[in-house]
Amino acid sequence: MVEATTRSEEPAVAPLLRCLLELLAAHRPAFRQERPYRRCVALVFGSVFAFARHTISQVLLVLGVTEQDWSGWYRLFSVPRVDLEALGAELVRQTLAEIPATGPYVVAVDGVQVPRWSRTLPGTSWLKAPRTPRWKPGIHRAQRFFHLAALLPITRQGYSRALPLRWVPAFPPKAVPARTAPRTEAQAAGAELAWLRGQLDAAGWAEQPLLAVGDGSYDTAELWTGLPPRTTLLARCAKNRALFRLPEPAPRPRRGAPRKYGERAPVPPTWLQERTGWQHAVLPVRGQSIPLRYRVEGPFLVKRAPTRPLFLLVVAGVRPPRVRREPTFWLVAAVPTPDGGWTLPHPAPDLLGWAWQRWEIEVCHREIKAGFGLGEPQCWNPTATEVVTAWQAWAYAVLVLAGVRAWGLDGAPLHPPGRWWPGARRWSLGTLWRGYRQAFWHCGEFRAVSPRTTHDWWLIEARSGALGNAISASLRA
Numbered sequence: 001m002v003e004a005t006t007r008s009e010e011p012a013v014a015p016l017l018r019c020l021l022e023l024l025a026a027h028r029p030a031f032r033q034e035r036p037y038r039r040c041v042a043l044v045f046g047s048v049f050a051f052a053r054h055t056i057s058q059v060l061l062v063l064g065v066t067e068q069d070w071s072g073w074y075r076l077f078s079v080p081r082v083d084l085e086a087l088g089a090e091l092v093r094q095t096l097a098e099i100p101a102t103g104p105y106v107v108a109v110d111g112v113q114v115p116r117w118s119r120t121l122p123g124t125s126w127l128k129a130p131r132t133p134r135w136k137p138g139i140h141r142a143q144r145f146f147h148l149a150a151l152l153p154i155t156r157q158g159y160s161r162a163l164p165l166r167w168v169p170a171f172p173p174k175a176v177p178a179r180t181a182p183r184t185e186a187q188a189a190g191a192e193l194a195w196l197r198g199q200l201d202a203a204g205w206a207e208q209p210l211l212a213v214g215d216g217s218y219d220t221a222e223l224w225t226g227l228p229p230r231t232t233l234l235a236r237c238a239k240n241r242a243l244f245r246l247p248e249p250a251p252r253p254r255r256g257a258p259r260k261y262g263e264r265a266p267v268p269p270t271w272l273q274e275r276t277g278w279q280h281a282v283l284p285v286r287g288q289s290i291p292l293r294y295r296v297e298g299p300f301l302v303k304r305a306p307t308r309p310l311f312l313l314v315v316a317g318v319r320p321p322r323v324r325r326e327p328t329f330w331l332v333a334a335v336p337t338p339d340g341g342w343t344l345p346h347p348a349p350d351l352l353g354w355a356w357q358r359w360e361i362e363v364c365h366r367e368i369k370a371g372f373g374l375g376e377p378q379c380w381n382p383t384a385t386e387v388v389t390a391w392q393a394w395a396y397a398v399l400v401l402a403g404v405r406a407w408g409l410d411g412a413p414l415h416p417p418g419r420w421w422p423g424a425r426r427w428s429l430g431t432l433w434r435g436y437r438q439a440f441w442h443c444g445e446f447r448a449v450s451p452r453t454t455h456d457w458w459l460i461e462a463r464s465g466a467l468g469n470a471i472s473a474s475l476r477a
Contacts (some may be wrong), residue, residue, distance in 0.1 A: 015406040016435050016436060048399070056388070096203060100153060108212070109147070116378065122177065123176060127142045143171065157425065187222070209346075210231040235330065236331075240267055260306035278316070
């Protein structure tokens with residue numbers, strides 16, 4: 001299948017398809033044999049043409065291989081035949097071409113739930129349902145994963161994208177026993193940030209700073225003290241967060257251990273009452289210019305992390321008649337200065353810009369689950385239920401990264417289906433799938449079948465069989 005789409009006699013292959021084939025070929029070392037690699041490539045292609053559920057059996061229906069033995073396709077994830085560590089390492093190396101060497105390598109960290117319905121599937125547990133009201137929260141059955149995504153550089157129009165680098169289990173202690181030991185989101189974040197730091201160092205980017213952006217779940221002392229070298233964290237801060245000033249040196253020697261914390265600092269909302277010391281910035285966000293009023297306070301300390309000074313970023317809210325925006329508070333790890341002081345790791349406007357772009361990981365969750373079907377293949381094998389979910393995240397990242405290389409981050413070269421709409425400023429996942437299908441349909445193996453009238457009944461049967469694959473792809477099986 002791969003040779004047919006890379007033949008020299010087809011010079012008019014779309015750039016989108018060419019970028020995808022180059023990315024897939026770069027990940028070939030993650031497979032020991034050629035046959036598992038070809039099956040993986042076929043599943044990636046089939047996922048693009050699966051119009052219903054994205055289960056393994058459904059993708060096999062799309063590929064038209066249902067009359068063959070299915071066990072080899074399932075062993076790709078249950079044995080497994082794919083090395084997820086090698087896939088992730090190569091994906092990180094491929095993203096380096098999109099990251100400028102002068103700025104930080106920015107990632108977003110977040111926990112994500114994959115809904116399940118079984119009480120015996122490994123890794124499942126009762127978790128708080130995210131789609132229930134705040135005043136009456138509910139529970140549902142799900143698996144909890146940790147998502148580490150790379151944030152591509154922000155364009156002049158304020159667009160960015162989140163590319164999944166790692167999608168690993170973060171099952172709670174009460175989950176059904178699985179292959180991976182239970183751990184919290186903060187523990188998973190510390191392990192994966194250390195892994196990413198090692199990958200950057202191995203790729204020759206040892207001096208490249210790493211910046212991680214997360215919500216309030218990652219404002220923990222365990223994560224602040226366990227950050228890898230040359231890595232900083234920007235985390236959302238709670239309104240009642242207890243902050244302490246740095247301890248002042250004692251005027252004369254005293255008995256006992258030195259003090260670890262200074263006086264108690266005001267809680268973050270208290271700084272909103274100050275009238276002086278505010279700074280202004282304008283951030284480009286998704287085609288708009290967002291004015292912000294902010295201030296930087298600190299450095300401060302938090303309990304159980306006396307060796308990690310933090311700065312507090314206070315962003316004032318906006319009241320009606322303009323768009324209402326609540327005040328936000330962020331904590332960022334400080335870096336030492338040559339004179340013994342502390343400073344911000346990056347300029348405050350840059351940090352606030354990346355904090356605003358953290359929402360891209362939420363957009364990625366919506367697209368990858370609703371549009372790409374992540375989590376639909378349950379795979380009851382304890383190994384497969386973790387591997388297939390991580391593999392789907394990798395396949396999504398490869399498809400999106402190929403789209404970024406071919407189209408950029410702004411508008412796509414494809415015209416919208418209707419004449420009444422000029423198109424979005426940034427291409428969506430649906431536009432990307434439409435581009436892939438058009439690119440594949442230009443190839444002979446994927447060309448759409450035309451049910452023309454003919455006297456050759458053998459040809460009619462062949463065309464009807466090809467149409468049957470498309471029909472099977474649209475069934476909710």
